[in-house]
Amino acid sequence: MTVFNLAIELAYWQQTVIRSILGLVAVLLPAGTLVYLYLFKMMSFMQSRLGPMEAGPYGSLQLLAEVGKFLQKEDLFPRAADRVVFKAAPFVVLASTFLLVLVLPAGPDAWFINIDTGVFLALAVSSISVIGILMAGWGSASKYSLIGGLRAAGQLVAYELPLVLAVMGVVIQAGTLNVQEIVLAQANGEIFGWGGIGNPFIITQFLGFMIFLVAIQAELTQPPFDMPVAESEIVTGYLTEYTGMRFLLFFIGEFATAGIFSALAATFFLGGWYIPGLDPTSNLFNLIGPLVLVGKMLLVSFLIFWFRFTYPRFREDQLQQLAWKVLVPLSLVNIVATGVLKVVF
Amino acid sequence: MVGFFFSQVQGLDPLTSDEVLVAQNVFFGLIALVMILAALKMVTTENIVHAALYLVIVLAGAAGMFILLGAEFVAVTQILVYIGAIIVLFLFGIMLTKGSFGTEEGEQRERNRMAILLGVLIVAVTSGSFIDSFRDAELNRQAPSTTADIGDTIFGQFIIPFEAISVLLLAALIGSVVVARRDQ
Numbered sequence: 133m134t135v136f137n138l139a140i141e142l143a144y145w146q147q148t149v150i151r152s153i154l155g156l157v158a159v160l161l162p163a164g165t166l167v168y169l170y171l172f173k174m175m176s177f178m179q180s181r182l183g184p185m186e187a188g189p190y191g192s193l194q195l196l197a198e199v200g201k202f203l204q205k206e207d208l209f210p211r212a213a214d215r216v217v218f219k220a221a222p223f224v225v226l227a228s229t230f231l232l233v234l235v236l237p238a239g240p241d242a243w244f245i246n247i248d249t250g251v252f253l254a255l256a257v258s259s260i261s262v263i264g265i266l267m268a269g270w271g272s273a274s275k276y277s278l279i280g281g282l283r284a285a286g287q288l289v290a291y292e293l294p295l296v297l298a299v300m301g302v303v304i305q306a307g308t309l310n311v312q313e314i315v316l317a318q319a320n321g322e323i324f325g326w327g328g329i330g331n332p333f334i335i336t337q338f339l340g341f342m343i344f345l346v347a348i349q350a351e352l353t354q355p356p357f358d359m360p361v362a363e364s365e366i367v368t369g370y371l372t373e374y375t376g377m378r379f380l381l382f383f384i385g386e387f388a389t390a391g392i393f394s395a396l397a398a399t400f401f402l403g404g405w406y407i408p409g410l411d412p413t414s415n416l417f418n419l420i421g422p423l424v425l426v427g428k429m430l431l432v433s434f435l436i437f438w439f440r441f442t443y444p445r446f447r448e449d450q451l452q453q454l455a456w457k458v459l460v461p462l463s464l465v466n467i468v469a470t471g472v473l474k475v476v477f
Numbered sequence: 478m479v480g481f482f483f484s485q486v487q488g489l490d491p492l493t494s495d496e497v498l499v500a501q502n503v504f505f506g507l508i509a510l511v512m513i514l515a516a517l518k519m520v521t522t523e524n525i526v527h528a529a530l531y532l533v534i535v536l537a538g539a540a541g542m543f544i545l546l547g548a549e550f551v552a553v554t555q556i557l558v559y560i561g562a563i564i565v566l567f568l569f570g571i572m573l574t575k576g577s578f579g580t581e582e583g584e585q586r587e588r589n590r591m592a593i594l595l596g597v598l599i600v601a602v603t604s605g606s607f608i609d610s611f612r613d614a615e616l617n618r619q620a621p622s623t624t625a626d627i628g629d630t631i632f633g634q635f636i637i638p639f640e641a642i643s644v645l646l647l648a649a650l651i652g653s654v655v656v657a658r659r660d661q
Contacts, residue, residue, distance in 0.1 A: 252553045252557070253549075253556075255557065263560065266565065269572070282573065
C-alpha cells in the first residue's frame with residue numbers, strides 16, 4: 133500500500149494526502165512541460181523563430197507570466213448564459229483529467245489505484261469530458277459555442293471507438309485489464325524465447341499503437357482534428373465565451389490530458405515505467421520508474437505535437453469518415469488477428 | 478474522490494471483514510442524500526438540459542454506491558455506458574433539436590399525471606418484490622467477484638443470452654438506419 137517503499141508504515145490519511153499531492157503534480161507538471169517544451173519552443177523552432185525569450189533564461193518563466201496574465205483578466209459572462217452550467221463546465225473537463233491520471237502506475241509500488249479494471253476505468257472516465265464540453269457549448273448561449281460543442285462531442289464520441297478497440301489488442305495479448313499487470317507482462321515477455329528487452333507491445337501491436345495515436349490526437353481536438361475549435365469558421369468553438377481563469381482551466385485540461393494520454397500510450401505500448409535489463413520487482417523502480425515514464429511520455433507527446441504543427445485541418449466529413457470507415461474496421465481486424473494469434477501461440 | 482473510495486475499499490477490505498465501517502456508512506449516507514436531492518431536482522426542473530445534468534449526478538452517485546460495495550466492474554460500466562454514452566446522446570439530441578423549451582399548460586398537466594402514476598407504480602412493484610424476496614436476510618459479505626470471473630460467466634454460462642442481445646442491438650441499429658435513410 134505504500135506509495136514509496138519507505139521503512140515507515142504510513143497511516144491511511146497520510147497516504148491519502150501524499151496521493152492527492154502527487155496526483156496534482158502528475159496533472160500539472162506534464163501540462164507545463166508540454167506547453168513550454170513543445171508549444172512554445174518546438175513549434176517556434178519548426179517555424180524558424182525563437183519563441184518566448186524575454187521572461188527568464190530562454191523564456192523559461194513564460195508560463196508563470198501567462199498564468200499571471202490569465203489570472204488578472206476579468207471574469208466575463210455572456211448576458212444570456214446559463215451561469216451555473218457555464219461555470220461548472222471547465223471543472224467537469226478537469227475532473228475527467230484528474231480521474232484519468234489515477235490509473236497510471238509509475239513503479240512496482242508507486243501507483244494511485246491498482247484495480248482489476250484499470251484500462252476499462254481509464255476509457256470510461258475519459259468520456260466524461262464530453263459532458264463538460266457539451267455544457268460549455270450550450271451554457272455559453274452563443275451559436276459559435278453551440279456548433280463547436282456539438283462538433284467536439286460528435287468527434288469525441290466517434291474517436292472513442294477506435295481508442296477503445298486499439299487498446300483491446302493489448303488487453304488480449306497481456307490477458308488482463310489491470311494496467312500494472314500490462315506493464316509486467318511487457319517486462320517479463322519474451323520475443324521468440326529471447327527476453328533481453330522484454331516484449332514491448334509496440335512490436336506486436338504496431339497497428340494498434342498507430343490507431344491509438346490518431347485517436348488520442350482526435351480526442352484532444354488538436355490539429356489536424358481541430359474542427360471543433362476551427363478559428364476561421366467558429367472563432368474558438370466551445371471556448372469562445374470563456375475568459376481569464378476559466379479559459380486557463382480548459383487550457384490546462386487540454387494539455388494535461390495530452391500528457392496523460394501520452395503516458396497511457398507509453399504504458400500500453402512502450403513498457404511503461406520498465407526499462408530493460410533490470411529486475412521489474414526491484415525497489416529501484418519506485419524511484420526511477422516515474423522518471424522513465426515521464427521520458428517515454430515526452431517521446432510519445434513529441435509525436436503528437438509534431439503532427440499537430442505539421443498537418444492542415446481535416447474537413448468535418450473527412451474527419452468522421454476517417455474514424456468510422458478506416459480506423460474502426462482496421463482496429464476490428466487487429467483484434468481478430470490478435471485473438472487468433474493468441475490462441476495459436 | 479473516486480480514488481479515495483478505491484483505496485478505502487482496498488485498504489480495509491470491508492467486504493470480508495466483520496467490523497462496522499464508519500467511513501463507508503458515512504459515505505453511503507452522503508451519496509444517498511446527494512442522489513435523492515439530484516433526483517428530485519431532475520424531475521422538478523423546468524429546463525430539460527438541467528434535468529439531463531442532474532441525471533448525471535444521480536448516475537455518478539449510483540457508480541459511487543457500487544464502488545462502496547466493491548463492485549468496481551459494475552461501477553465502471555455504469556460510468557462508461559450511462560454517463561459517457563447515454564447522457565451524451567441525450568444532450569446531443571436536445572441541443573440538435575431545440576434551443577429553448579416552452580411548455581404548453583394542458584399538455585404539461587396531462588404528462589404530470591401520467592408521470593406520477595408511473596412513479597407510484599414503479600415504487601410499489603420494485604419495493605414489493607424486494608421486500609418479498611429478501612425479507613430479513615442479512616447482506617452476505619463476501620469478496621467481490623473479479624473481472625475475470627465476470628468475463629468467464631458472460632462468455633460461458635450466459636453466452637447465448639449475450640449473443641442474442643448483440644443481435645437485438647444490431648437489428649435496432651439497422652432499423653434506425655432504414656428509418657433515417659432517404660432513398661434516392
